[in-house]
Structure formats: C-alpha cells, structure tokens
Amino acid sequence: MYQPGDYKHVNYLWDDAYANTLDPVERLVYRSNILGDDQRITNTGGGNTSSKIMMPDPLTGEKVDIMYVKGSGGDLRTAKRANFASLYMDKLNALKGVYDSADEKGVKTEIEDAMVGMYPHCVYNLNPRASSIDTPLHAFIPYRHVDHTHPNAVIAIAACSNGPQLTKEIYGDEVVWVDWQRPGFDLGLVLEEALQMNPGIKGIILGAHGLINWADDDKECYELSLTLIEKAARYLEAHDQGDKTFGGQQYQALPELDANNILYTTLPTLRGMVSQDQRFIGTVQMDEAIMTFVNSKDAVRLAELGTSCPDHFLRTKIKPLFVDWNPQAEDVDALMAKLETGMAQYREDYAAYYNQCKHPDSPAMRDANPRVILIPGIGMIAWGKNKSESRVTAEFYNNAVAVMRGAESVGEYVALPRQEAFDIEYWALEEAKLRRMPPEKALARNIVMVIGAGSGIGESTALRVAKDGGQVVCVDLNADAAQATAAKLTDIYGMGIGVAGTGISGCGPAIGLSADITNRESVRAMLNQVLLAYGGIDNVIVTAGVFVPPDKSGHVSDDKWRFTFDVNVMGGYIVADEARRIWEEQGLTGTLVLTTSVNAAVSKKGSVAYDTSKAAANHLVRELAVELSPLVRVNGLAPATVVEGSSMFPRDRVISSLTKYNIDYSDAEETEALRSKLANFYAQRTLTKQPITPDDQAEVAYLLSTDAFSKTTGQIFSVDGGLHEAFLR
Structure with a gap:
C-alpha cells in the first residue's frame, strides 16, 4: 500500500474523522462518493461498490447478512443511500441452484437475463432500488467490501493485446486476469472460482472491462483500489511514448481564433446533420489531450476500432466519426463536403453493423447518427440529449482516448469484438431500461x-x-x-x-x-x-x-x-x-x-x-x-x-405613478411594496381585477x-x- 501522500495519479480523499461518524451504510455511500469524485478512478454512472453488513431482520429482529450494493443507474460521485440496493446474502447464494439448473439445460443466455428478475425475491426491507446486473460480482466474492471501478489506467491494461502478461508484470501474484465476458450471473461465478483457484489475491482485472478488488475493512478496500490503480498508472507513465504517442503528430492544431471561426460556420449545419431523427445538444472540446489524438497519425486507425469498455460505447456509440480533413491544406468548404460525405457513410456503416450483428429478437435499430465527431486541427464535438449528457459523452470518449494511449504505449490496443459490442448495446435489459425512462419534457433537446x-x-x-x-x-x-x-x-x-x-x-x-x-x-x-x-x-x-x-x-x-x-x-x-x-x-x-x-x-x-x-x-x-x-x-x-420585478419600473417611476394616481404611500416602504400597490391599482382597470405578473x-x-x-x-x-x-x- 502507498501512504496517503504518495499517490500521483489518483486523489486520496479518505477522512477518518468524518468516516467514524457514519453508520455502516453511510460509510459505503461515503466510500462510493470519494471514489466517484475522481474521474481517473471511474467514469460517470459506471462502476459499483458494496458492503456486506449485519442488519436486523424486519420480521424476526435477528441479525442477518445483508449486501448493500450500488443499484441500477445512478453515479458513484453523487450516489445517496437511496441509490443502493439491499439483498439477503443467503437468498443470493440460493440463486446459484436456480442458475445451475437452467445451465444444465443449455439455456445460459436466457437465464442470464432471467436472473435479473430473480433479484427482487432477495430484497431486504422492501428496498425499491433495482439491483444492478453486477450484483453477483459482489455477492460471490467472500469479502465484506468490494469496489468495482473503471480506471483509465487499468482499462488500458485490460484492453491491451498482452493484457494477461502485463497484469503479471505489474501486480505479481496480487492480481489475476479474467477474460472478457458480459457482466452477469455467470461472471460472478467465474470471479468466485478465480478466488478459489488463487487464494490470497487482492483483485482481478476484467478483460476489456475494468478492476474489481476487495477487503474485509472498508477503508482498506478503498486504499487498495487506489493502490492498484496507482500501480497501473505509474507503469503506463514509465512507458509513455511522449512525442511519438499515437504514432506522432500528422497535423497541427489551428489557432483558437481560427478554429472558433470554423466552428461558428459549421456547427449549425453539423447539428442539423446529427439531429435528423431527434435533436441533440453539443459540447466542444479543444484541449491538449484530445488535440494530441485527433491530430495524430494513428487517429484514423484507432477511431475506427471503437471503444473497449462497455460503459464507453453505450454513450459514444460503437465508434466516432473521424473526418479526414487536413487543417493546413484544406478550406472550410472542403470540411463541409467531408462532413456531409462522412455522415452519410457513418449511417451506412452503423446500419451494416446492426444488420450483421442483430438477432431475431433484437430491438429495432436506434438513431444511426454519430455521438462523437473528431476533426483534425479543431478537436471533438460530442452530442447528447441535453448539455449534461453531451458532456458525459465527451467525458467517455476522453476516457477511451486515455485507454488507447496507455494500451498503445505497452502493446496494441484491442477493442471489443463487434458482436460483443452489439449484444451489450442492444441487450434486452438495456432496452428495458430505456423504455422505463420517463417521457421527455416539452422543451427537452431544445x-x-x-x-x-x-x-x-x-x-x-x-x-x-x-x-x-x-x-x-x-x-x-x-x-x-x-x-x-x-x-x-x-x-x-x-x-x-x-x-x-x-x-x-x-x-x-x-x-x-x-x-x-x-x-x-x-x-x-x-x-x-x-x-x-x-x-x-x-x-x-x-x-x-x-x-x-x-x-x-x-x-x-x-x-x-x-x-x-x-x-x-x-x-x-x-x-x-x-x-x-x-x-x-x-x-x-x-x-x-x-x-x-x-x-x-x-x-x-x-x-x-x-x-x-x-x-x-x-x-x-x-x-x-x-x-x-x-x-x-x-x-x-x-x-x-x-410592475412586479420590472426593470422598466424603477423606484422613482413607481413613486411618480403613485403620486399621479393619488395613491397613498410612504418613502419608508420597500420598492416591491410600492410596486405591489401600483400593480393592484392597474388591476382594477381590467376585467379580471388581478395584477399581471x-x-x-x-x-x-x-x-x-x-x-x-x-x-x-x-x-x-x-x-x-x-x-x-x-x-x-
């Protein structure tokens, strides 16, 4: 373990004085919030944490083992107590028999989805928070506290062609590698088996996914999370390619004024292009990190591969639109032409991806327009249904760039196979989550x-x-x-x-x-x-x-x-x-x-x-x-x-009008009180006799x-x- 002051790549935020005032569930919320507060540890809405706590049974009063785990949806940084599901551990363990029985019949795909419907039967104290698909990942690890995070540094290892070897080199025997598979009940059983086969390990790198680690003390679990992330980040830092990152720079960033002038011209047309099915709100990013990527020689190749972590491409779609435009040799008209051609090709590519990967029961194809657009010399434009969502889209592609940078520095970046990506993007459970969302408001996306x-x-x-x-x-x-x-x-x-x-x-x-x-x-x-x-x-x-x-x-x-x-x-x-x-x-x-x-x-x-x-x-x-x-x-x-609150009715004009209409007032009265008198006078001239506000x-x-x-x-x-x-x- 590092000491609190030793961390360079994560923020150590644990405060004993504050944590010791909290009950066990509040300590879980606290741990979650300080993990989520650092975007280098986990992305918005991603990751989950849990604590197994002895609680009184509502019926018998006896102490029972209950797991509190971040529920479906929500965000670690902003999570409250209500964002955590609570489940009986004995009932969760009993679900293994249900799963094994179905597995023997060769229907694992169906039972994976069906198991999510079994979690409500395990709920403690009528907690309404829906359980996450990651619930088994926490339940079947035999430790009291578990953190599952999506750190860029660790995902760079998890998305690298030689990830298992790097895991061994960085962590020795403390952490083991588990190949990619979709989160769910079976992955929880795989993790349980990994601990049985490797007694004494402290964590697991989930291929193409992230990090999971544990301890029997919550502060120790938090510090272990930071330590494992720090080790990966230091390893990548030592192997960073510097000026040769992403194959080196092919283009130069335009001066900010020139880039902005191009954006003033192109953004309205671009927004119209991505909003053919529904309106989107944009976020522009032009900082050094994103410019290093979009201006690089390898940007076209890496952008086409798409993202690796499932949480990333659920926001950014399977890949961005990279506009192969030369900012030093081509003008705005050429950029607009390439945007139009690129958008059309992107939609064709997305439809081909959908048709190639779809299943007989797949949901209908969703909006085929890109959520991320990359332009050399200018930067990135990310899109979402509101400003918050477009910022999250930008955040997630920033994470993807950081992952690609790390992976390419120590090996070769590997994206999720297209079919795996599709099966998550069009997962029935994901579709159900979308359908549960409330209807959008009248001016949403405006x-x-x-x-x-x-x-x-x-x-x-x-x-x-x-x-x-x-x-x-x-x-x-x-x-x-x-x-x-x-x-x-x-x-x-x-x-x-x-x-x-x-x-x-x-x-x-x-x-x-x-x-x-x-x-x-x-x-x-x-x-x-x-x-x-x-x-x-x-x-x-x-x-x-x-x-x-x-x-x-x-x-x-x-x-x-x-x-x-x-x-x-x-x-x-x-x-x-x-x-x-x-x-x-x-x-x-x-x-x-x-x-x-x-x-x-x-x-x-x-x-x-x-x-x-x-x-x-x-x-x-x-x-x-x-x-x-x-x-x-x-x-x-x-x-x-x-009259009320109107800048056209300053105090002197109000007093002038009160005097004009012989309305009693005192100089000691507040301006709003005087305005109210005048408004009520005007109201008597109307048919409704009510002041206009x-x-x-x-x-x-x-x-x-x-x-x-x-x-x-x-x-x-x-x-x-x-x-x-x-x-x-």
Missing part, C-alpha cells in the same frame, strides 16, 4: 435563448422554459444580471452529471451572456458564444424592451424616440435576422416570440414613442412570420403593465415555444387581465 433574462418577464421566462427541459441561454444588456439568472438555474437543476474534474469546457443547463440588441455585431458575437456552448439554437424569446417617459412638458426628444424604436423594434429584427442563418443551416424548426404590448392597440397620453414602437413591433411579428416561414414560427406576446407572461411565452402552438404563427397574444380598450376592432 436550446432556448431568452433576451432580457436579467429581470422581470425575461427572468421568469428563463425559469419557466428550464422547468420543462430547455437548455437556457440567458441574455441581457447587463452581463451580471444575465449571469445571475443562469446561476439561479444552475442552483436549481445542477450542473448535471459528468462535470467534476473532467476538464471538459462548456457550461451546464444555462449560460449567461451580454448583448446589446441594437448592435448587430454584439448580437452576432453573442450567438457565436451560444454555438460554442450548445451547438445551435431552437427557440428565441425577446422580452427586452425600454420605456422612455416624456419630459415634464410631455415632449419626447428625437434621440429618446430613436432609442425607443432601436430597442423595441430594430432590436427584435436584428436578433431574428442574425438567428436566421443558424435556423436555416440547421434545417430544424424553431420559434421566435417577440414581446410587444397591449399599448400597441391603445392610444393614450404620455407614452407616444413607446406605444408607437410597440405597434410597429406587432407588425414586425407578422412580417417575420412570413419571412421565416415555414421553418420558424413567429408570434407576439402583448402584456399589459407588468411576470409569471403570467412567462407561461404564454413558454407555450408559444412548444408544440402546443405548432400550427400558430403571426399572431399577437394579449396577457393583460382583460383590458377591453385593447380588444381587437
């Missing part, structure tokens, strides 16, 4: 940009679209306000899985950006940042607006008049015009919602510039609906006076961005509480 998101209606709209699955781009003239709204969304929904310690650039479910919508260059620069963050855009909601009151004589100066129209009319046009390129290059349907006002239909004293600009904005909605059809639906949201507007903006209004465009929707003066005439 990138929604809310302009004016720093306060008022825009902030409420950002919160509303995020609630139903949208990846939200919060835009405001005030950068701090935009970022504050994005931070609020991140606090609510989290960064998602696959973020900690990955080094993958990008963002979470929301990003905050600044833009001046009256300045085309500012809008274009903001949209470029959106492309790098998510890969495209689907829905745009503009809530930004300005009200400039006249002076005391009732006059509106020319510059204030111009400013009002610049923000309320031209700003919406510039946003639509700049987003148009992205929509058209994606080829995906989208929506645009412009916030106008019921004042557009009501003539009144004191707001001539504002009211006229909103009337123009109403017609802009209709014109853009024609211009952007049939790809983009354009509708208008027309609020009545929304930002949430009222957000709900309609959200609905107009969903398929609920898929056949509606060019319309203005008033959300005014019932102002009869604004009724259509």
Whole structure:
C-alpha cells in the first residue's frame, strides 16, 4: 500500500474523522462518493461498490447478512443511500441452484437475463432500488467490501493485446486476469472460482472491462483500489511514448481564433446533420489531450476500432466519426463536403453493423447518427440529449482516448469484438431500461435563448422554459444580471452529471451572456458564444424592451424616440435576422416570440414613442412570420403593465405613478411594496381585477415555444387581465 501522500495519479480523499461518524451504510455511500469524485478512478454512472453488513431482520429482529450494493443507474460521485440496493446474502447464494439448473439445460443466455428478475425475491426491507446486473460480482466474492471501478489506467491494461502478461508484470501474484465476458450471473461465478483457484489475491482485472478488488475493512478496500490503480498508472507513465504517442503528430492544431471561426460556420449545419431523427445538444472540446489524438497519425486507425469498455460505447456509440480533413491544406468548404460525405457513410456503416450483428429478437435499430465527431486541427464535438449528457459523452470518449494511449504505449490496443459490442448495446435489459425512462419534457433537446433574462418577464421566462427541459441561454444588456439568472438555474437543476474534474469546457443547463440588441455585431458575437456552448439554437424569446417617459412638458426628444424604436423594434429584427442563418443551416424548426404590448392597440397620453414602437413591433411579428416561414414560427406576446420585478419600473417611476394616481404611500416602504400597490391599482382597470405578473407572461411565452402552438404563427397574444380598450376592432 502507498501512504496517503504518495499517490500521483489518483486523489486520496479518505477522512477518518468524518468516516467514524457514519453508520455502516453511510460509510459505503461515503466510500462510493470519494471514489466517484475522481474521474481517473471511474467514469460517470459506471462502476459499483458494496458492503456486506449485519442488519436486523424486519420480521424476526435477528441479525442477518445483508449486501448493500450500488443499484441500477445512478453515479458513484453523487450516489445517496437511496441509490443502493439491499439483498439477503443467503437468498443470493440460493440463486446459484436456480442458475445451475437452467445451465444444465443449455439455456445460459436466457437465464442470464432471467436472473435479473430473480433479484427482487432477495430484497431486504422492501428496498425499491433495482439491483444492478453486477450484483453477483459482489455477492460471490467472500469479502465484506468490494469496489468495482473503471480506471483509465487499468482499462488500458485490460484492453491491451498482452493484457494477461502485463497484469503479471505489474501486480505479481496480487492480481489475476479474467477474460472478457458480459457482466452477469455467470461472471460472478467465474470471479468466485478465480478466488478459489488463487487464494490470497487482492483483485482481478476484467478483460476489456475494468478492476474489481476487495477487503474485509472498508477503508482498506478503498486504499487498495487506489493502490492498484496507482500501480497501473505509474507503469503506463514509465512507458509513455511522449512525442511519438499515437504514432506522432500528422497535423497541427489551428489557432483558437481560427478554429472558433470554423466552428461558428459549421456547427449549425453539423447539428442539423446529427439531429435528423431527434435533436441533440453539443459540447466542444479543444484541449491538449484530445488535440494530441485527433491530430495524430494513428487517429484514423484507432477511431475506427471503437471503444473497449462497455460503459464507453453505450454513450459514444460503437465508434466516432473521424473526418479526414487536413487543417493546413484544406478550406472550410472542403470540411463541409467531408462532413456531409462522412455522415452519410457513418449511417451506412452503423446500419451494416446492426444488420450483421442483430438477432431475431433484437430491438429495432436506434438513431444511426454519430455521438462523437473528431476533426483534425479543431478537436471533438460530442452530442447528447441535453448539455449534461453531451458532456458525459465527451467525458467517455476522453476516457477511451486515455485507454488507447496507455494500451498503445505497452502493446496494441484491442477493442471489443463487434458482436460483443452489439449484444451489450442492444441487450434486452438495456432496452428495458430505456423504455422505463420517463417521457421527455416539452422543451427537452431544445436550446432556448431568452433576451432580457436579467429581470422581470425575461427572468421568469428563463425559469419557466428550464422547468420543462430547455437548455437556457440567458441574455441581457447587463452581463451580471444575465449571469445571475443562469446561476439561479444552475442552483436549481445542477450542473448535471459528468462535470467534476473532467476538464471538459462548456457550461451546464444555462449560460449567461451580454448583448446589446441594437448592435448587430454584439448580437452576432453573442450567438457565436451560444454555438460554442450548445451547438445551435431552437427557440428565441425577446422580452427586452425600454420605456422612455416624456419630459415634464410631455415632449419626447428625437434621440429618446430613436432609442425607443432601436430597442423595441430594430432590436427584435436584428436578433431574428442574425438567428436566421443558424435556423436555416440547421434545417430544424424553431420559434421566435417577440414581446410587444397591449399599448400597441391603445392610444393614450404620455407614452407616444413607446406605444408607437410597440405597434410597429406587432407588425414586425407578422412580417417575420412570413419571412421565416415555414421553418420558424413567429408570434407576439402583448402584456399589459407588468410592475412586479420590472426593470422598466424603477423606484422613482413607481413613486411618480403613485403620486399621479393619488395613491397613498410612504418613502419608508420597500420598492416591491410600492410596486405591489401600483400593480393592484392597474388591476382594477381590467376585467379580471388581478395584477399581471411576470409569471403570467412567462407561461404564454413558454407555450408559444412548444408544440402546443405548432400550427400558430403571426399572431399577437394579449396577457393583460382583460383590458377591453385593447380588444381587437
């Protein structure tokens, strides 16, 4: 064992003072979390841990041996007590007889799947957490604590042509090799036999899969995991090829500015290509590790082989799309042509893989588009159903690259045979897991940009679209306000899985950006940042607006008049015009919602510039609906006076209005209290007698961005509480 300060390739995180305050199950959760916190130890959602604990039987009160093991789904880094299945050890051992009986009849394939259905009969204390297929790997190892991890360093050995010999060289007699086989009941029996045949061993390398090790003390088990991983990592480090890694470099990385300019041009089209069946969100990676791979001489060969660890290709598909483009000699047009050709070939290859490997009862072929795209000089673009998933896809291919680098440094990298890969990808149990997932929300897989998101209606709209699955781009003239709204969304929904310690650039479910919508260059620069963050855009909601009151004589100066129209009319046009390129290059349907006002239909004293600009904005909605059809639906949201949280109602304007309408107030009252008084006054002018809130507007903006209004465009929707003066005439 190494001492805590000796580890170079993993993080030693065990804290005795904290661990000693925990009960046995909580210590298992703690051990799992600190293992999962280091991406070099195990990948997101991968690996599992267990502890065998004496617990009171709920019926008899007698102490019984119970195994707690990470259940199906979930992630070691974020796992809680509820993520662990609990099963009676005596009942798990009794399942061996059931399995052996079926095996004698020659139906092992069927019984492997059927055994998963037997685990609920072994559940302790009515625990609802579904058991993992790896349950037998833990149950049949005769030690109290077991860690099964997917460390890049160990998988590099497990995916190497001379893996068994390397295992012996690195570990001596402490660790033995077991050939690849699909996880399940039989593999658990194989591990049990390996321990019987090799008494005293501390761990097993599972060919093409990972590491499993054990101890009778949980801290000792944790430290053993780190030690075995550290030994493999140090061995690989000593044999690293340096400048000759992956055969050496064939291409040079483009300067970041040049690479970004190419991505601004290509990402919308690329997103449209991968989203032919369903929309995907992108993550771009351009760091040294991935660039070393994509620019190398061996990248084409290794990418074609695909990944080795089953956990990897379930996320990344059987292989990536490698675009054989020369960044030093070919232009963007050549890249686009090769992307189009490569995508078509990838789909053909995937269909051929499916047809060659499928069984009579295999599920139907899934989306044949790649999840990982590699471009020399530029880097990697990974795709997922949301930002979190695309980051995980990127993380997993990073793991695959690290595995290939290690394996190629000490031998020859070997991927899983295609049939084995297929049988895991299209495993009936995996299909059942997919079918159990809840239906996707209305704005899932959509990138929604809310302009004016720093306060008022825009902030409420950002919160509303995020609630139903949208990846939200919060835009405001005030950068701090935009970022504050994005931070609020991140606090609510989290960064998602696959973020900690990955080094993958990008963002979470929301990003905050600044833009001046009256300045085309500012809008274009903001949209470029959106492309790098998510890969495209689907829905745009503009809530930004300005009200400039006249002076005391009732006059509106020319510059204030111009400013009002610049923000309320031209700003919406510039946003639509700049987003148009992205929509058209994606080829995906989208929506645009412009916030106008019921004042557009009501003539009144004191707001001539504002009211006229909103009337123009109403017609802009209709014109853009024609211009952007049939790809983009354009509708208008027309609020009545929304006072609550509105940046257009600062304290001085509220006080001015209260004074104008002879409403009692005190200077000592909070601004929101004053706003509430004014809002209630305005409410009495409506038919419903209720104040209009930002949430009222957000709900309609959200609905107009969903398929609920898929056949509606060019319309203005008033959300005014019932102002009869604004009724259509």
